[in-house]
Amino acid sequence: MVTNLLSHYSFAVLPVIRNTNNPGRGGFGRGRWHNDRGAGILGRPGYPPRQGYGYGNKFANGHRDERFISELKFSKSEETLSRKCIAFQEPCELACYSRVEGGDVYFDDRSLRLFKRLITEEIGADLNQGFDTFIEKKELGSEGFGDLLGCIRDKNIPLQNIHFVTFRNNLNKILATAYIRNEPWEMGVHKRNGVVYLDVHKLPERPRSELDRRRCYWGYCFESLATEDPRREDGEGIHHVDANVEYCSVIKTKLGAHRILMGAEMDCCDSTDEGRRFYVELKTSRELDYHTEERYEREKLLKFWIQSFLAGVPYIVIGFRDDAGRLVRTERLRTKDITHRVKMKNYWQGGVCLAFADEVLCWLYGTVKENEDYILQFAPPFNRLELLQAQSCPDAITNHVEQS
Structure with a gap:
């Protein structure tokens, strides 16, 4: 069949896939399209390619940094990393x-x-x-x-x-x-x-x-x-x-x-009743309220978990204080329980880290x-x-x- 070279139909463009369950998540897959699976396969319609995208300070005053050896771009999405199961040996x-x-x-x-x-x-x-x-x-x-x-x-x-x-x-x-x-x-x-x-x-x-x-x-x-x-x-x-x-x-x-x-x-x-010694991590934090609890669980608990998990520390004791520096309460957390606490809120995953x-x-x-x-x-x-x-x-x- 003979067809016209030009068509009045536009090129197909894949739709943007968005994570509607957790729109506030940051970090992963944030390419030229703001979604949680990285940049789109096809170019974004109506926008020319960005020149020099992704090079940042590899170039100084238009010249490549002579010290530059290699780079690792963050191209994999959280979803992709979450599928990997990386073994971690008990410390x-x-x-x-x-x-x-x-x-x-x-x-x-x-x-x-x-x-x-x-x-x-x-x-x-x-x-x-x-x-x-x-x-x-x-x-x-x-x-x-x-x-x-x-x-x-x-x-x-x-x-x-x-x-x-x-x-x-x-x-x-x-x-x-x-x-x-x-x-x-x-x-x-x-x-x-x-x-x-x-x-x-x-x-x-x-x-x-x-x-x-x-x-x-x-x-x-x-x-x-x-x-x-x-x-x-x-x-x-x-x-x-x-x-x-x-x-x-x-x-x-x-x-x-x-x-x-x-x-x-x-x-x-500290030690168990049988005399086995184990370590305890001590932390301080400002007392939480409605406005600060989410950031605390997104960032501070992430850092607390990483630090204790890597060294096999089973417990974390947190001292909460007010703005004047007075101790208002304490909380003891089991390191392995922290990931369960944030899992339902989908803030972060230890396996992705x-x-x-x-x-x-x-x-x-x-x-x-x-x-x-x-x-x-x-x-x-x-x-x-x-x-x-x-x-x-x-x-x-x-x-x-x-x-x-």
Whole structure:
């Protein structure tokens, strides 16, 4: 049959598929079409293609950043990631170390505190007490990583089958990025003898006000109230809080195909009736109301769950305070119950966080080269991860490799 070359019918365009059950969800699949399954297959009618879309700050002043190595675009939707079932091995503690007042480090548990089971007796306490004598946390940088590596050497922990060595904080950032897409971060990446070391990088912060410092202190004060202190007599107020005193557990686990050895700071511990020790995470939060509960469950509970789940911490105790810093109530959560709490509201899924992290670790381990140094960053426009070339490796990692 002979037909006309031109037709008066328009081209077919696939409809936009929208998630009507949860229109407020952010993060996944937000391409040029705002839906939860990524960009449409066909171009959006009536709009020309956007030039340079998705490159963001890969180009500076019209020129490509010379440090750029690779990128991982966030192209998979939450629905796609939720179909993946990524195995996560139960965390196993191999060693520990303690930092005491003055900064000395010991490869034992002398800084581990005991949870105070009668924490409800502290309701009404003023979390400002002791603020005037508070010793703020010093930024140790790679020196802190050196303490973790020193513990690994001291306890003769083999690294032959380990793919990543890191602090838990770096993994927290990666897993949380599955949903939280507006908080920049970066970390050092250094591959030596087949092991990728992820060094913590702290981004510059705006100057903190007196109120900012005080709110930060409220968390440390609650930790002191919620733990036993033999030096403090009954009824005695909080004083001389030193944020540099810490206890760190060295944990082995496996996410997907990658074995991970990580250091995780622990707040305190408790024990079962049989004497088995387990850790407890301590958190503070502003008292909830109708306007703040959703954000609390979307973001704070997500971060609480990730931090405790990765290290196998079974319980989280949250101290809720008012705007003046007074403790108004406490709540104990089981880590495994948090995902059930948010499941019905469809705010986030723990399995999606694991699937997202598995994508990142597979891309990262397969991209970095032996004896080379990089920076992994998550920065505006917050639609991908970038791997940049770095100029050097921290002395702590170099010395560890030489001594191992």
